[in-house]
Amino acid sequence: xxxxxxxxxxxxxxxxxxxxxxxxxxxxxxxxxxxxxxxxxxxxxxxxxxxxxxxxxxxxxxxxxxxxxxxxxxxxxxxxxxxxxxxxxxxxxxxxxxxxxxxxxxxxxxxxxxxxxxxxxxxxxxxxxxxxxxxxxxxxxxxxxxxxxxxxxxxxxxxxxxxxxxxxxxxxxxxxxxxxxxxxxxxxxxxxxxxxxxxxxxxxxxxxxxxxxxxxxxxxxxxxxxxxxxxxxxxxxxxxxxxxxxxxxxxxxxxxxxxxxxxxxxxxxxxxxxxxxxxxxxxxxxxxxxxxxxxxxxxxxxxxxxxxxxxxxxxxxxxxxxxxxxxxxxxxxxxxxxxxxxxxxxxxxxxxxxxxxxxxxxxxxxxxxxxxxxxxxxxxxxxxxxxxxxxxxxxxxxxxxxxxxxxxxxxxxxxxxxxxxxxxxxxxxxxxxxxxxxxxxxxxxxxxxxxxxxxxxxxxxxxxxxxxxxxxxxxxxxxxxxxxxxxxx
Numbered sequence: 415x416x417x418x419x420x421x422x423x424x425x426x427x428x429x430x431x432x433x434x435x436x437x438x439x440x441x442x443x444x445x446x447x448x449x450x451x452x453x454x455x456x457x458x459x460x461x462x463x464x465x466x467x468x469x470x471x472x473x474x475x476x477x478x479x480x481x482x483x484x485x486x487x488x489x490x491x492x493x494x495x496x497x498x499x500x501x502x503x504x505x506x507x508x509x510x511x512x513x514x515x516x517x518x519x520x521x522x523x524x525x526x527x528x529x530x531x532x533x534x535x536x537x538x539x540x541x542x543x544x545x546x547x548x549x550x551x552x553x554x555x556x557x558x559x560x561x562x563x564x565x566x567x568x569x570x571x572x573x574x575x576x577x578x579x580x581x582x583x584x585x586x587x588x589x590x591x592x593x594x595x596x597x598x599x600x601x602x603x604x605x606x607x608x609x610x611x612x613x614x615x616x617x618x619x620x621x622x623x624x625x626x627x628x629x630x631x632x633x634x635x636x637x638x639x640x641x642x643x644x645x646x647x648x649x650x651x652x653x654x655x656x657x658x659x660x661x662x663x664x665x666x667x668x669x670x671x672x673x674x675x676x677x678x679x680x681x682x683x684x685x686x687x688x689x690x691x692x693x694x695x696x697x698x699x700x701x702x703x704x705x706x707x708x709x710x711x712x713x714x715x716x717x718x719x720x721x722x723x724x725x726x727x728x729x730x731x732x733x734x735x736x737x738x739x740x741x742x743x744x745x746x747x748x749x750x751x752x753x754x755x756x757x758x759x760x761x762x763x764x765x766x767x768x769x770x771x772x773x774x775x776x777x778x779x780x781x782x783x784x785x786x787x788x789x790x791x792x793x794x795x796x797x798x799x800x801x802x803x804x805x806x807x808x809x810x811x812x813x814x815x816x817x818x819x820x821x822x823x824x825x826x827x828x829x830x831x832x833x834x835x836x837x838x839x840x841x842x843x844x845x846x847x848x849x850x851x852x853x854x855x856x857x858x859x860x861x862x863x864x865x866x867x868x869x870x871x872x873x874x875x876x877x878x879x880x881x882x883x884x885x886x887x888x889x890x891x892x893x894x895x896x897x898x899x900x901x902x903x
Contacts (some may be wrong), residue, residue, distance in 0.1 A: 424461065424465055428457035431457040431460070432457045435452060440903040443778050443781060445773060445774050447772075447773045448773045448778060450480070451770075452775060453477070454767075455764060455768065457477075458474040458477075459818065461473070462565075463881065465674070467757040474760040475759070479820070483770070484770075489763050489767075492763040494759050496759070496762045497719050498609070498718075499759050501718045501722070502754075502755045502758055504722035504723045505722045506745075506749050506750040506755070507728075508656050508688065508722040510557070510738075510740075510748065511681055512552075512553075512685045513749075515682065520671055523565065523671065527664045527665065527667065528541060531659075532660070534654075534659075535657040535659065539585065542589075543589075543592045543643070545644070546558070546562055546589055546592040547592045547595065547596050547639055548596075548599060549562075550592065550595075550596025551593075551600045551602065552600065552689060552807065553603055554603045555604070555859070556751060559589065562589060563862075565588070566586065568667060569585070570582055570868065572664060580651075580653060581657060583868060583873055584650055586863050587863070587874060587877055588642070590851045590860055590863045591881055592642075594848060594850065594857065595849050598845040600624070600628050600630075601624050602692060605813055605816070606813060606815075607631070608757060609761055609762075610816045610819050610847060611841075613765050613816075613840070614764060614820060614840040616765055617769050617776065617824045620837070622841060622901060625693050625695070625697045626841075626900050626901050628693065629900050630893060630896050630900050631841065631845050632666065634845060634893035638885055638889075640882060641888065642884070649880070676734060677734030677739050680729075680739060681739055687725070691720075695713045698710040699711040748769055758813065761813060768821055769821070772827065780822070780826065783826070784829075792830070796839060796894050797826075797841060799819055800889055801886055802819055803819045804886045806819070807847045807848070808819070808852040808856055808882050809853045809855060811856070812847055816843070820844075823839050824836045824840060825842070827839050832903055835894075835902075836903070837903070838898040838901050841893075841901065842889045842897060845884075845885075846886065849881070850882070851874065851878045851881070852874055852882065853875065853878070860874060
């Protein structure tokens with residue numbers, strides 16, 4: 415069966431599912447509209463996994479609009495009119511301007527050309543991976559991967575590495591793993607934690623602040639990073655004896671990047687200001703100093719989409735050599751991952767429909783899985799949802815995982831009578847959902863790395879699933895207790 419034939423069969427199957435759920439009599443406890451939304455959820459999830467995230471996301475919006483209690487207006491308000499959609503759009507545009515400066519390459523090369531890095535091959539690998547992790551805290555994962563990839567290919571050339579060398583394979587896999595890991599450590603320019611937190615807000619009416627999420631996710635991510643290094647060193651064990659780090663080519667690579675001009679310095683300053691506006695309000699709005707508390711409470715009330723919008727406006731007004739510091743048209747075309755945010759809009763609308771109290775689908779699903787979860791200890795529940803998120807994010811879309819798992823985990827936590835912290839389990843899922851790197855469907859750059867020749871699909875599957883279990887254990891037994899302290903019930 416060809417790819418086109420397979421997609422046609424999958425599409426036909428999904429449409430049949432929608433038709434059945436739209437006309438069938440719902441079971442006891444489920445409303446007619448709940449039945450329709452459940453059909454949309456099952457069919458679109460199937461298409462996202464088997465066909466792709468493009469037009470199935472639009473199909474999701476179209477079919478939700480056919481649900482009587484929703485309609486087109488409500489569906490559009492819940493998707494493209496959602497603050498999360500605006501946040502992602504403005505953040506992609508704004509961070510694109512920063513990615514076009516020389517600072518990203520400077521930071522990366524600053525790590526790998528340092529005296530510390532060039533002492534031993536393991537220090538070099540550590541510094542390279544650390545550079546990816548640090549830069550990735552504030553940049554879209556796919557953009558980050560394709561910015562760092564040419565630097566890595568130049569490193570291969572300087573070190574005289576060939577395709578098939580185990581050390582080269584390790585560097586490529588580390589680039590993939592750290593790119594994914596960094597996207598779960600902050601919500602800045604990262605869709606997956608934002609989606610999970612959006613589900614939590616729609617179900618509870620409460621919010622997890624960016625500051626709270628980062629206070630939990632960054633330390634947890636650092637521990638995972640350290641364990642990744644141990645996996646590479648003691649389990650993969652590449653031969654490093656012939657790696658020559660004394661080459662003068664490293665110094666030439668660093669010198670080839672021109673000094674930052676005035677425009678790039680302004681972009682950097684604006685970028686740091688926007689990050690501060692994201693992070694500081696949640697930390698300082700409870701300050702004992704009244705004016706500080708008042709100021710940051712007001713900033714927090716503006717929402718998460720305002721800081722990047724403010725940054726775009728500033729960079730549009732300010733000019734260098736007669737040109738604005740951000741090209742709006744270019745940032746919209748090259749900076750915005752449209753398939754990702756279209757899917758995000760679909761998951762937002764789907765999440766709003768599933769959590770709509772009038773439709774009652776979440777109540778029905780919670781009651782349906784209650785026989786499975788009732789009686790399980792909080793530790794087993796955490797492991798259950800962590801394992802689910804880990805497996806799904808490694809073999810299918812991160813975004814689907816970030817939307818689906820908390821949709822069922824949060825109601826279970828809320829029904830646990832305080833035994834399970836809903837905010838903490840949401841944060842754990844948000845991190846785990848971002849890290850899947852084993853199979854090509856997880857993220858586009860996983861497929862690119864697997865077919866590059868520097869790594870291969872078998873290695874990515876083997877070490878990707880190994881890292882999955884490491885991440886699940888760390889997130890469950892270290893991350894969850896930390897999140898529980900930071901995000902009280």
